[in-house]
Amino acid sequence: MTTVGFLYPGHFAEDDFPRMEVLLDAVRLVVSRTDVEEDAYGIDALMRTGAPERLAAGVEELQRAGAESVVWASCGGSFLYGWEGAHEQTAALARAAGVPASSTSFGFAHAVRELDAERVAVASTYSERVTGLFADFLHAAGIDVAVTRAASLGSATEAAAWDLDRVKELAAAADRPEADVVLLPDTALHTAGHEAELEELLGKPVLTGNQVTVREGLRLAGRRAWSPRLGRLFAAREAPPAPVAAWGEGRERAHSGRRGWPGK
Template identity: 85%
Template sequence: MTTVGILYPGGFARDDYPRMEILLDAVRLVVHRTEVADDAYGVEALLRTGEPGRLAAGAADLQRAGVECVVWASAAGSFLYGWEGAHEQTGALARAVGVSASSTSFGFVHAVRELGAGRVAVASTYSEQVTGLFAGFLRAAGVEVAATSAAGLGSAAEAAAWDLDRVKELAAAADRPEADAVLLPDTALHTAGHEAELEELLGKPVLTGNQVTVREGLRLAGRRSWSPRLGRLFARREAPPAPVAVWGEGRARAHSGRGRGGGAHGSDVRE
Protein backbone atom coordinates (compact mmCIF):
# COMPACT_ATOMS: atom_id res chain seq x y z
CA MET A 1 0.00 0.00 0.00
CA THR A 2 1.40 3.37 -1.08
CA THR A 3 0.41 6.29 1.17
CA VAL A 4 0.42 9.76 -0.40
CA GLY A 5 -0.21 12.92 1.59
CA ILE A 6 -2.35 15.61 -0.02
CA LEU A 7 -2.52 19.17 1.31
CA TYR A 8 -5.77 20.55 -0.08
CA PRO A 9 -6.89 24.18 0.25
CA GLY A 10 -10.40 24.44 1.70
CA GLY A 11 -13.08 21.86 0.97
CA PHE A 12 -14.41 22.51 -2.56
CA ALA A 13 -13.49 19.41 -4.64
CA ARG A 14 -11.68 17.51 -1.91
CA ASP A 15 -14.08 14.62 -2.46
CA ASP A 16 -12.29 13.90 -5.76
CA TYR A 17 -9.54 12.18 -3.75
CA PRO A 18 -11.56 9.37 -2.15
CA ARG A 19 -13.06 8.77 -5.59
CA MET A 20 -9.60 8.37 -7.10
CA GLU A 21 -8.51 6.21 -4.18
CA ILE A 22 -11.34 3.79 -5.07
CA LEU A 23 -10.31 3.74 -8.73
CA LEU A 24 -6.63 3.05 -8.01
CA ASP A 25 -5.14 -0.16 -6.70
CA ALA A 26 -3.33 -0.24 -3.33
CA VAL A 27 -3.11 3.55 -3.03
CA ARG A 28 -4.04 5.44 0.12
CA LEU A 29 -4.60 9.19 -0.18
CA VAL A 30 -4.40 11.06 3.12
CA VAL A 31 -6.03 14.46 2.58
CA HIS A 32 -5.33 17.27 5.03
CA ARG A 33 -7.45 20.39 4.58
CA THR A 34 -5.52 23.64 4.88
CA GLU A 35 -7.25 26.77 6.11
CA VAL A 36 -8.43 29.24 3.47
CA ALA A 37 -9.53 32.63 4.74
CA ASP A 38 -10.69 33.77 1.31
CA ASP A 39 -11.51 31.53 -1.66
CA ALA A 40 -11.45 34.44 -4.12
CA TYR A 41 -9.45 34.03 -7.33
CA GLY A 42 -7.56 37.30 -7.02
CA VAL A 43 -3.77 37.05 -7.12
CA GLU A 44 -3.17 38.11 -3.52
CA ALA A 45 -5.82 35.77 -2.12
CA LEU A 46 -4.41 32.86 -4.12
CA LEU A 47 -0.88 33.62 -2.96
CA ARG A 48 -2.03 33.57 0.66
CA THR A 49 -3.27 29.98 0.27
CA GLY A 50 0.31 28.87 -0.34
CA GLU A 51 2.03 30.67 2.52
CA PRO A 52 4.58 28.48 4.32
CA GLY A 53 2.79 28.64 7.68
CA ARG A 54 -0.47 27.38 6.19
CA LEU A 55 1.24 24.43 4.53
CA ALA A 56 3.41 23.54 7.52
CA ALA A 57 0.33 23.46 9.77
CA GLY A 58 -0.60 20.09 8.29
CA ALA A 59 2.84 18.55 8.78
CA ALA A 60 2.13 16.79 12.09
CA ASP A 61 -1.08 15.15 10.85
CA LEU A 62 0.64 13.88 7.72
CA GLN A 63 3.60 12.56 9.70
CA ARG A 64 1.27 10.63 12.01
CA ALA A 65 -0.45 9.13 8.97
CA GLY A 66 2.87 7.76 7.75
CA VAL A 67 2.83 9.39 4.32
CA GLU A 68 5.66 8.54 1.94
CA CYS A 69 5.48 11.91 0.20
CA VAL A 70 3.26 14.97 0.12
CA VAL A 71 1.79 17.12 -2.66
CA TRP A 72 0.41 20.64 -2.26
CA ALA A 73 -2.88 20.33 -4.16
CA SER A 74 -3.14 23.83 -5.53
CA ALA A 75 -2.15 25.03 -8.96
CA ALA A 76 -2.55 28.78 -8.49
CA GLY A 77 -1.27 28.53 -4.92
CA SER A 78 2.02 27.30 -6.35
CA PHE A 79 2.59 28.64 -9.90
CA LEU A 80 1.83 32.22 -8.79
CA TYR A 81 5.06 32.06 -6.77
CA GLY A 82 6.98 31.72 -10.03
CA TRP A 83 9.28 28.93 -11.16
CA GLU A 84 11.94 29.42 -8.47
CA GLY A 85 9.47 30.46 -5.79
CA ALA A 86 7.44 27.29 -6.33
CA HIS A 87 10.61 25.25 -5.82
CA GLU A 88 11.26 27.11 -2.58
CA GLN A 89 7.68 26.43 -1.49
CA THR A 90 7.98 22.66 -1.98
CA GLY A 91 11.41 22.68 -0.38
CA ALA A 92 9.99 24.23 2.79
CA LEU A 93 7.14 21.72 2.75
CA ALA A 94 9.55 18.79 2.43
CA ARG A 95 11.55 20.04 5.39
CA ALA A 96 8.40 20.49 7.48
CA VAL A 97 7.00 17.01 6.82
CA GLY A 98 10.30 15.16 6.43
CA VAL A 99 9.44 13.46 3.12
CA SER A 100 9.65 14.35 -0.57
CA ALA A 101 7.27 17.11 -1.62
CA SER A 102 5.87 18.65 -4.77
CA SER A 103 2.82 20.57 -5.97
CA THR A 104 0.07 20.45 -8.56
CA SER A 105 1.97 22.89 -10.77
CA PHE A 106 5.01 20.63 -10.98
CA GLY A 107 2.60 17.72 -11.43
CA PHE A 108 1.36 19.32 -14.65
CA VAL A 109 4.88 19.75 -15.96
CA HIS A 110 5.82 16.14 -15.23
CA ALA A 111 2.53 14.83 -16.66
CA VAL A 112 2.98 16.78 -19.91
CA ARG A 113 6.47 15.34 -20.24
CA GLU A 114 5.29 11.83 -19.45
CA LEU A 115 2.67 12.00 -22.20
CA GLY A 116 5.21 13.42 -24.65
CA ALA A 117 3.03 16.46 -25.38
CA GLY A 118 5.05 19.11 -27.20
CA ARG A 119 2.42 21.83 -26.95
CA VAL A 120 -0.68 22.26 -24.84
CA ALA A 121 -3.87 24.29 -24.53
CA VAL A 122 -4.92 25.66 -21.13
CA ALA A 123 -8.59 25.61 -20.12
CA SER A 124 -8.66 27.82 -17.05
CA THR A 125 -11.34 28.86 -14.59
CA TYR A 126 -9.16 31.81 -13.55
CA SER A 127 -8.90 35.36 -14.85
CA GLU A 128 -6.87 36.20 -17.97
CA GLN A 129 -4.08 37.51 -15.72
CA VAL A 130 -3.81 34.38 -13.57
CA THR A 131 -4.16 32.12 -16.61
CA GLY A 132 -1.31 33.98 -18.30
CA LEU A 133 0.89 33.39 -15.26
CA PHE A 134 0.20 29.65 -15.44
CA ALA A 135 1.14 29.69 -19.12
CA GLY A 136 4.34 31.48 -18.15
CA PHE A 137 5.11 28.81 -15.56
CA LEU A 138 4.69 26.10 -18.20
CA ARG A 139 6.93 27.97 -20.63
CA ALA A 140 9.60 28.26 -17.94
CA ALA A 141 9.58 24.45 -17.89
CA GLY A 142 9.98 24.27 -21.66
CA VAL A 143 6.33 23.50 -22.43
CA GLU A 144 4.89 25.28 -25.47
CA VAL A 145 1.44 26.79 -24.87
CA ALA A 146 -0.62 26.84 -28.05
CA ALA A 147 -3.67 28.61 -26.60
CA THR A 148 -5.36 29.64 -23.38
CA SER A 149 -8.99 30.18 -22.45
CA ALA A 150 -10.02 31.90 -19.21
CA ALA A 151 -13.52 31.56 -17.74
CA GLY A 152 -12.88 34.36 -15.24
CA LEU A 153 -14.63 32.80 -12.24
CA GLY A 154 -14.49 34.71 -8.99
CA SER A 155 -13.89 31.94 -6.48
CA ALA A 156 -13.16 28.27 -5.81
CA ALA A 157 -16.75 27.81 -4.65
CA GLU A 158 -17.98 28.81 -8.11
CA ALA A 159 -15.63 26.31 -9.77
CA ALA A 160 -16.69 23.51 -7.41
CA ALA A 161 -20.35 24.09 -8.31
CA TRP A 162 -19.76 23.36 -12.00
CA ASP A 163 -21.19 20.12 -13.37
CA LEU A 164 -19.50 17.94 -15.98
CA ASP A 165 -21.22 19.69 -18.89
CA ARG A 166 -19.67 23.02 -17.86
CA VAL A 167 -16.26 21.37 -17.52
CA LYS A 168 -16.63 19.92 -21.02
CA GLU A 169 -17.52 23.35 -22.40
CA LEU A 170 -14.45 24.84 -20.73
CA ALA A 171 -12.15 22.17 -22.18
CA ALA A 172 -13.64 22.39 -25.67
CA ALA A 173 -13.36 26.19 -25.72
CA ALA A 174 -9.62 26.00 -25.07
CA ASP A 175 -8.78 23.15 -27.43
CA ARG A 176 -6.87 23.77 -30.65
CA PRO A 177 -5.91 21.31 -33.41
CA GLU A 178 -2.21 22.00 -32.80
CA ALA A 179 -2.43 21.22 -29.06
CA ASP A 180 -1.28 17.74 -28.06
CA ALA A 181 -3.12 17.91 -24.73
CA VAL A 182 -5.57 20.12 -22.85
CA LEU A 183 -4.84 21.21 -19.26
CA LEU A 184 -7.47 22.16 -16.66
CA PRO A 185 -5.40 23.48 -13.75
CA ASP A 186 -8.04 24.20 -11.09
CA THR A 187 -8.18 21.63 -8.24
CA ALA A 188 -11.58 23.07 -7.24
CA LEU A 189 -13.17 21.50 -10.33
CA HIS A 190 -14.80 18.09 -9.85
CA THR A 191 -13.15 15.94 -12.51
CA ALA A 192 -12.19 12.62 -10.86
CA GLY A 193 -13.25 9.67 -13.00
CA HIS A 194 -14.35 11.90 -15.89
CA GLU A 195 -10.94 12.26 -17.56
CA ALA A 196 -11.51 9.43 -20.05
CA GLU A 197 -14.85 10.97 -21.05
CA LEU A 198 -13.21 14.36 -21.57
CA GLU A 199 -10.51 12.72 -23.68
CA GLU A 200 -13.11 10.97 -25.82
CA LEU A 201 -14.78 14.33 -26.40
CA LEU A 202 -11.56 16.07 -27.49
CA GLY A 203 -9.68 13.14 -29.02
CA LYS A 204 -6.52 13.86 -27.04
CA PRO A 205 -5.13 13.63 -23.50
CA VAL A 206 -6.74 15.80 -20.86
CA LEU A 207 -4.91 16.67 -17.64
CA THR A 208 -6.86 17.92 -14.63
CA GLY A 209 -5.66 19.43 -11.37
CA ASN A 210 -6.62 16.65 -8.98
CA GLN A 211 -5.61 13.91 -11.41
CA VAL A 212 -2.05 15.23 -11.88
CA THR A 213 -1.75 15.88 -8.13
CA VAL A 214 -2.25 12.19 -7.40
CA ARG A 215 0.02 11.14 -10.27
CA GLU A 216 2.72 13.44 -8.89
CA GLY A 217 2.45 11.82 -5.48
CA LEU A 218 2.80 8.36 -7.00
CA ARG A 219 5.78 9.55 -9.02
CA LEU A 220 7.48 10.76 -5.86
CA ALA A 221 6.75 7.41 -4.19
CA GLY A 222 8.17 5.51 -7.17
CA ARG A 223 4.87 3.75 -7.73
CA ARG A 224 2.62 3.17 -10.74
CA SER A 225 -1.11 2.57 -10.58
CA TRP A 226 -3.58 2.36 -13.43
CA SER A 227 -7.21 3.23 -14.02
CA PRO A 228 -8.76 3.71 -17.48
CA ARG A 229 -11.33 6.12 -16.07
CA LEU A 230 -8.58 8.55 -15.07
CA GLY A 231 -7.40 9.02 -18.66
CA ARG A 232 -4.21 8.37 -20.57
CA LEU A 233 -2.00 9.58 -17.75
CA PHE A 234 -3.10 6.50 -15.82
CA ALA A 235 -3.09 4.13 -18.81
CA ARG A 236 -0.89 1.05 -18.46
CA ARG A 237 2.47 1.32 -20.23
CA GLU A 238 5.16 -1.23 -20.88
CA ALA A 239 8.02 0.97 -19.74
CA PRO A 240 7.18 4.26 -18.00
CA PRO A 241 9.77 7.04 -18.29
CA ALA A 242 12.35 7.45 -15.55
CA PRO A 243 11.21 9.95 -12.89
CA VAL A 244 12.65 13.46 -12.79
CA ALA A 245 14.00 14.61 -9.44
CA VAL A 246 12.04 17.01 -7.24
CA TRP A 247 13.41 18.78 -4.17
CA GLY A 248 13.21 16.42 -1.24
CA GLU A 249 13.92 13.21 -3.17
CA GLY A 250 17.02 11.79 -1.60
CA ARG A 251 18.90 14.19 0.61
CA ALA A 252 18.24 17.92 0.58
CA ARG A 253 20.55 20.06 -1.51
CA ALA A 254 21.88 23.42 -0.49
CA HIS A 255 20.02 26.37 -1.92
CA SER A 256 20.29 30.11 -1.96
CA GLY A 257 17.96 33.06 -2.42
CA ARG A 258 14.65 33.81 -0.80
CA GLY A 259 11.23 35.20 -1.59
CA ARG A 260 8.82 34.48 -4.35
CA GLY A 261 11.34 35.12 -7.05
CA GLY A 262 13.94 32.49 -6.33
CA GLY A 263 16.04 30.15 -4.41
CA ALA A 264 14.94 26.65 -3.60
CA HIS A 265 15.93 23.67 -5.64
CA GLY A 266 13.15 21.66 -7.18
CA SER A 267 12.28 19.74 -10.29
CA ASP A 268 14.45 21.15 -13.04
CA VAL A 269 12.57 19.62 -15.95
CA ARG A 270 14.00 21.90 -18.59
CA GLU A 271 16.03 19.58 -20.80
Protein backbone atom coordinates in the same frame (compact mmCIF):
# COMPACT_ATOMS: atom_id res chain seq x y z
CA MET B 1 0.00 -0.22 0.36
CA THR B 2 1.40 3.14 -0.68
CA THR B 3 0.19 6.16 1.29
CA VAL B 4 0.33 9.60 -0.31
CA GLY B 5 -0.57 12.80 1.52
CA PHE B 6 -2.20 15.91 0.12
CA LEU B 7 -2.60 19.39 1.54
CA TYR B 8 -5.84 20.66 0.08
CA PRO B 9 -7.01 24.27 0.50
CA GLY B 10 -10.49 24.49 1.98
CA HIS B 11 -13.58 22.43 1.13
CA PHE B 12 -14.31 22.44 -2.59
CA ALA B 13 -13.47 19.29 -4.58
CA GLU B 14 -11.47 17.38 -1.99
CA ASP B 15 -13.96 14.52 -2.42
CA ASP B 16 -12.22 13.79 -5.74
CA PHE B 17 -9.41 12.13 -3.79
CA PRO B 18 -11.42 9.31 -2.17
CA ARG B 19 -13.03 8.72 -5.56
CA MET B 20 -9.60 8.30 -7.14
CA GLU B 21 -8.50 6.07 -4.29
CA VAL B 22 -11.35 3.70 -5.15
CA LEU B 23 -10.31 3.69 -8.81
CA LEU B 24 -6.67 2.89 -8.05
CA ASP B 25 -5.27 -0.35 -6.67
CA ALA B 26 -3.55 -0.59 -3.26
CA VAL B 27 -3.13 3.17 -2.89
CA ARG B 28 -4.15 5.25 0.12
CA LEU B 29 -4.76 8.95 -0.51
CA VAL B 30 -4.88 11.02 2.67
CA VAL B 31 -6.14 14.61 2.55
CA SER B 32 -5.39 17.28 5.13
CA ARG B 33 -7.42 20.45 4.58
CA THR B 34 -5.57 23.71 5.00
CA ASP B 35 -7.02 27.04 6.02
CA VAL B 36 -8.35 29.42 3.35
CA GLU B 37 -8.53 33.00 4.52
CA GLU B 38 -10.44 34.27 1.48
CA ASP B 39 -12.16 32.23 -1.22
CA ALA B 40 -11.21 34.39 -4.17
CA TYR B 41 -9.27 33.86 -7.38
CA GLY B 42 -7.27 37.06 -7.05
CA ILE B 43 -3.49 36.77 -7.10
CA ASP B 44 -2.94 37.87 -3.50
CA ALA B 45 -5.66 35.59 -2.12
CA LEU B 46 -4.37 32.57 -4.03
CA MET B 47 -0.80 33.18 -2.93
CA ARG B 48 -1.85 33.46 0.72
CA THR B 49 -3.24 29.93 0.55
CA GLY B 50 0.29 28.68 -0.15
CA ALA B 51 2.06 30.55 2.64
CA PRO B 52 4.62 28.32 4.41
CA GLU B 53 2.90 28.51 7.80
CA ARG B 54 -0.42 27.37 6.31
CA LEU B 55 1.18 24.37 4.64
CA ALA B 56 3.25 23.44 7.67
CA ALA B 57 0.12 23.43 9.84
CA GLY B 58 -1.32 20.50 7.90
CA VAL B 59 1.79 18.35 7.81
CA GLU B 60 1.42 16.64 11.18
CA GLU B 61 -1.81 14.91 10.18
CA LEU B 62 -0.13 13.50 7.07
CA GLN B 63 2.90 12.36 9.07
CA ARG B 64 0.65 10.47 11.47
CA ALA B 65 -1.00 8.79 8.50
CA GLY B 66 2.39 7.55 7.27
CA ALA B 67 2.49 9.57 4.06
CA GLU B 68 5.45 8.60 1.88
CA SER B 69 5.18 11.81 -0.13
CA VAL B 70 3.25 15.07 0.18
CA VAL B 71 1.73 17.26 -2.52
CA TRP B 72 0.36 20.79 -2.14
CA ALA B 73 -2.94 20.32 -3.99
CA SER B 74 -3.29 23.82 -5.37
CA CYS B 75 -2.39 25.08 -8.79
CA GLY B 76 -2.91 28.81 -8.29
CA GLY B 77 -1.38 28.60 -4.83
CA SER B 78 1.86 27.29 -6.32
CA PHE B 79 2.54 28.61 -9.85
CA LEU B 80 1.82 32.18 -8.76
CA TYR B 81 5.02 32.02 -6.74
CA GLY B 82 6.94 31.74 -10.01
CA TRP B 83 9.36 29.03 -11.07
CA GLU B 84 11.97 29.61 -8.36
CA GLY B 85 9.43 30.52 -5.72
CA ALA B 86 7.45 27.34 -6.34
CA HIS B 87 10.64 25.32 -5.85
CA GLU B 88 11.30 27.12 -2.58
CA GLN B 89 7.71 26.45 -1.49
CA THR B 90 7.96 22.70 -2.03
CA ALA B 91 11.47 22.52 -0.57
CA ALA B 92 10.14 24.08 2.64
CA LEU B 93 7.23 21.64 2.60
CA ALA B 94 9.58 18.68 2.18
CA ARG B 95 11.64 19.85 5.16
CA ALA B 96 8.51 20.19 7.29
CA ALA B 97 7.10 16.82 6.24
CA GLY B 98 10.34 14.86 6.19
CA VAL B 99 9.37 13.22 2.88
CA PRO B 100 9.54 14.25 -0.80
CA ALA B 101 7.11 17.05 -1.62
CA SER B 102 5.74 18.77 -4.70
CA SER B 103 2.71 20.73 -5.90
CA THR B 104 -0.03 20.56 -8.50
CA SER B 105 1.82 23.00 -10.76
CA PHE B 106 4.88 20.76 -10.97
CA GLY B 107 2.50 17.83 -11.38
CA PHE B 108 1.17 19.40 -14.58
CA ALA B 109 4.65 19.90 -16.00
CA HIS B 110 5.69 16.33 -15.20
CA ALA B 111 2.46 14.93 -16.60
CA VAL B 112 2.86 16.80 -19.90
CA ARG B 113 6.34 15.32 -20.28
CA GLU B 114 5.13 11.85 -19.33
CA LEU B 115 2.68 12.02 -22.23
CA ASP B 116 5.50 13.16 -24.58
CA ALA B 117 3.47 16.24 -25.42
CA GLU B 118 5.13 19.35 -26.81
CA ARG B 119 2.27 21.83 -27.08
CA VAL B 120 -0.71 22.31 -24.78
CA ALA B 121 -3.97 24.21 -24.56
CA VAL B 122 -4.98 25.65 -21.19
CA ALA B 123 -8.66 25.66 -20.21
CA SER B 124 -8.62 27.78 -17.07
CA THR B 125 -11.24 28.82 -14.53
CA TYR B 126 -8.99 31.74 -13.52
CA SER B 127 -8.87 35.27 -14.89
CA GLU B 128 -6.90 36.03 -18.04
CA ARG B 129 -4.08 37.53 -15.99
CA VAL B 130 -3.77 34.55 -13.65
CA THR B 131 -4.08 32.14 -16.59
CA GLY B 132 -1.27 33.98 -18.33
CA LEU B 133 0.95 33.47 -15.29
CA PHE B 134 0.24 29.74 -15.43
CA ALA B 135 1.30 29.80 -19.09
CA ASP B 136 4.50 31.55 -18.01
CA PHE B 137 5.14 28.77 -15.49
CA LEU B 138 4.69 26.15 -18.21
CA HIS B 139 7.05 28.06 -20.49
CA ALA B 140 9.63 27.97 -17.70
CA ALA B 141 9.30 24.18 -17.77
CA GLY B 142 9.99 24.18 -21.52
CA ILE B 143 6.37 23.56 -22.51
CA ASP B 144 4.82 25.38 -25.47
CA VAL B 145 1.37 26.83 -24.76
CA ALA B 146 -0.64 27.01 -27.98
CA VAL B 147 -3.66 28.81 -26.53
CA THR B 148 -5.27 29.78 -23.23
CA ARG B 149 -8.95 30.12 -22.44
CA ALA B 150 -9.99 31.89 -19.24
CA ALA B 151 -13.45 31.42 -17.73
CA SER B 152 -12.70 34.20 -15.20
CA LEU B 153 -14.56 32.70 -12.25
CA GLY B 154 -14.37 34.62 -9.01
CA SER B 155 -13.81 31.82 -6.52
CA ALA B 156 -13.21 28.14 -5.86
CA THR B 157 -16.81 27.86 -4.67
CA GLU B 158 -17.96 28.76 -8.19
CA ALA B 159 -15.60 26.23 -9.75
CA ALA B 160 -16.69 23.46 -7.38
CA ALA B 161 -20.33 24.04 -8.36
CA TRP B 162 -19.66 23.30 -12.03
CA ASP B 163 -21.08 20.05 -13.36
CA LEU B 164 -19.39 17.88 -15.99
CA ASP B 165 -21.16 19.63 -18.85
CA ARG B 166 -19.63 22.97 -17.87
CA VAL B 167 -16.20 21.38 -17.61
CA LYS B 168 -16.64 19.87 -21.05
CA GLU B 169 -17.66 23.23 -22.50
CA LEU B 170 -14.55 24.91 -21.14
CA ALA B 171 -12.24 22.15 -22.34
CA ALA B 172 -13.77 22.14 -25.82
CA ALA B 173 -13.57 25.93 -26.05
CA ALA B 174 -9.85 25.86 -25.29
CA ASP B 175 -8.95 22.97 -27.56
CA ARG B 176 -7.06 23.57 -30.80
CA PRO B 177 -5.84 21.08 -33.42
CA GLU B 178 -2.22 22.06 -32.77
CA ALA B 179 -2.47 21.25 -29.05
CA ASP B 180 -1.33 17.76 -28.02
CA VAL B 181 -2.99 17.95 -24.58
CA VAL B 182 -5.65 20.06 -22.89
CA LEU B 183 -4.96 21.21 -19.31
CA LEU B 184 -7.62 22.10 -16.71
CA PRO B 185 -5.56 23.72 -13.92
CA ASP B 186 -7.91 23.94 -10.96
CA THR B 187 -8.19 21.48 -8.07
CA ALA B 188 -11.59 22.97 -7.18
CA LEU B 189 -13.15 21.37 -10.28
CA HIS B 190 -14.79 17.97 -9.80
CA THR B 191 -13.18 15.80 -12.48
CA ALA B 192 -12.24 12.49 -10.82
CA GLY B 193 -13.23 9.56 -13.01
CA HIS B 194 -14.34 11.79 -15.89
CA GLU B 195 -10.93 12.17 -17.55
CA ALA B 196 -11.50 9.32 -20.02
CA GLU B 197 -14.84 10.84 -21.02
CA LEU B 198 -13.24 14.23 -21.57
CA GLU B 199 -10.53 12.60 -23.69
CA GLU B 200 -13.13 10.82 -25.79
CA LEU B 201 -14.85 14.16 -26.38
CA LEU B 202 -11.67 15.93 -27.49
CA GLY B 203 -9.82 13.03 -29.06
CA LYS B 204 -6.64 13.73 -27.09
CA PRO B 205 -5.25 13.50 -23.56
CA VAL B 206 -6.74 15.74 -20.89
CA LEU B 207 -4.95 16.64 -17.67
CA THR B 208 -6.97 17.85 -14.68
CA GLY B 209 -5.82 19.41 -11.43
CA ASN B 210 -6.65 16.60 -9.02
CA GLN B 211 -5.61 13.89 -11.46
CA VAL B 212 -2.07 15.26 -11.91
CA THR B 213 -1.82 15.98 -8.18
CA VAL B 214 -2.35 12.30 -7.38
CA ARG B 215 0.02 11.25 -10.13
CA GLU B 216 2.70 13.57 -8.75
CA GLY B 217 2.36 12.13 -5.27
CA LEU B 218 2.65 8.59 -6.60
CA ARG B 219 5.68 9.57 -8.69
CA LEU B 220 7.46 10.91 -5.62
CA ALA B 221 6.60 7.75 -3.68
CA GLY B 222 7.97 5.59 -6.51
CA ARG B 223 4.60 3.95 -7.07
CA ARG B 224 2.87 3.22 -10.36
CA ALA B 225 -0.90 2.84 -10.49
CA TRP B 226 -3.37 2.45 -13.36
CA SER B 227 -7.01 3.21 -14.00
CA PRO B 228 -8.61 3.60 -17.44
CA ARG B 229 -11.23 5.99 -16.02
CA LEU B 230 -8.52 8.45 -15.00
CA GLY B 231 -7.38 9.01 -18.57
CA ARG B 232 -4.28 8.38 -20.59
CA LEU B 233 -1.99 9.62 -17.83
CA PHE B 234 -2.96 6.56 -15.81
CA ALA B 235 -3.01 4.18 -18.76
CA ALA B 236 0.73 3.81 -19.47
CA ARG B 237 2.57 1.00 -17.70
CA GLU B 238 6.10 2.14 -18.52
CA ALA B 239 8.41 3.66 -15.93
CA PRO B 240 7.93 7.42 -15.51
CA PRO B 241 10.50 9.71 -17.15
CA ALA B 242 13.14 11.58 -15.20
CA PRO B 243 12.08 15.07 -14.13
CA VAL B 244 12.51 17.61 -16.89
CA ALA B 245 14.74 20.63 -16.60
CA ALA B 246 13.60 24.21 -16.46
CA TRP B 247 13.51 26.37 -19.58
CA GLY B 248 17.05 26.89 -20.85
CA GLU B 249 18.60 24.18 -18.67
CA GLY B 250 20.44 21.24 -20.15
CA ARG B 251 19.72 17.55 -19.85
CA GLU B 252 22.68 17.19 -17.48
CA ARG B 253 21.01 19.30 -14.77
CA ALA B 254 17.74 17.42 -15.16
CA HIS B 255 19.48 14.21 -14.09
CA SER B 256 21.89 15.66 -11.53
CA GLY B 257 21.48 16.15 -7.82
CA ARG B 258 21.53 19.91 -8.13
CA ARG B 259 18.53 22.13 -7.61
CA GLY B 260 15.77 21.13 -9.98
CA TRP B 261 12.43 19.47 -9.51
CA PRO B 262 10.93 18.66 -6.13
CA GLY B 263 11.89 15.26 -4.83
CA LYS B 264 15.19 15.22 -6.68
